[in-house]
Amino acid sequence: MMSAGRHAAVPEPTDWLGRPVSCVDCPHDGMRAEGRCDRGRVCVRDRRVRRIDRFFAGNPGEAEAYLDHPYFEIRALAAKRASLFLIARLVGDPEPDVRAAVAQRLPLARVAHLRDDPDRKVRMVMAQRLEGAALVAMLADPDYAVRLVAVRHVPVDVLPSAMQDPDPQVRCEVARRMKPDVLPAMLYDVDPLVRIAAAERLAPAQLVALVGDPDLRVRWIVAERGDVAALPRLCNDPDPEVSARARSRLAALDRRSCEENRDAP
Structure with a gap:
């Protein structure tokens, strides 16, 4: 049929x-x-x-x-x-x-005033095109979507001024672009998604600061990427997947260390 x-x-x-x-x-x-x-x-x-x-x-x-x-x-x-x-x-x-x-x-000179347009669609376009002080000023826009576009375009040296943005989506974008030497300041953000974004970029040795994070997704990243200073503290994590991953990686690191010592002259 x-x-x-x-x-x-x-x-x-x-x-x-x-x-x-x-x-x-x-x-x-x-x-x-x-x-x-x-x-x-x-x-x-x-x-x-x-x-x-x-x-x-x-x-x-x-x-x-x-x-x-x-x-x-x-x-x-x-x-x-x-x-x-x-x-x-x-x-x-x-x-x-x-x-x-x-x-x-x-040309920007003809539309510069549209950065104050009442509609966010227009201001989002302007945040894509503006540069310098005019773009930095858009980090204070009342709409999170405009600020999100702005943090994707401002120079990385300006990003610390947006670390305390009220919207977690904006702070996540800040964490994805922040310079590594400033990134640890975002480890204690109140939103776990921001801490996840930061943890995915931190050096393995820096992840030890997150072994006691209340969010298991953050601790999983530590178990996945952390070094020997962090892994032992996660072997008895209350989440079985986190603890299993920590034990597995710790064992792998121990095997690698033994092999390197055995092959050393």
């Missing part, structure tokens, strides 16, 4: 107002004949973003004609393809997606 899904009708494409898409009065009839637009797949009149984007990707020269379209998705996608000289007027567009597209492309 054939599956009912095999015969399910494909939904008719609709425009941004929910009306059926029609090619009858479309100004791009010539493109359709050339295969550069295709109703239901590559169409600027469709409400689906992917189909609109395919249209502008194949016909970038048409983008400027749609910069004032009432559907914001069309304006945003057109702004990604149109001439820089034409998209400047969209810097104050009421839709954040459009402003974000403009912020991504215009």
Whole structure:
């Protein structure tokens, strides 16, 4: 028996107002004949973003004609393809997606003020592009997502100023980029995910500080990466997997030490 899904009708494409898409009065009839637009797949009149984007990707020269379209998705996608000289007027567009597209492309001098945009999408774009003091200032943004982008782009020497960020996701990113000589300061973070991020980068000898960590995931990393100073203290860990891993690694290190001593002249 054939599956009912095999015969399910494909939904008719609709425009941004929910009306059926029609090619009858479309100004791009010539493109359709050339295969550069295709109703239901590559169409600027469709409400689906992917189909609109395919249209502008194949016909970038048409983008400027749609910069004032009432559907914001069309304006945003057109702004990604149109001439820089034409998209400047969209810097104050009421839709954040459009402003974000403009912020991504215009020279920084023209969009620097968007670092204070009310929408985080726009500020996230600015955090990707700004440098120097302007970027460092974004570490104090009220939205964690913006700060997360900022800590991924600021120089590593600036990261200690973000170690006390209120959001653990931001602090995790700080721990992943922090210079090794400063990283031990994050071993006592209140969030275990931050301590895990730090433990994964510490030198084996430094992990002894975490043998008594309350989170078994942190102790597992110590058992997996720690040196002979840490492993004996984990052999009787309350978690059986942690203790088993510590004993296994300690035994392996002992065997290696014996072999090296035996082979020594």
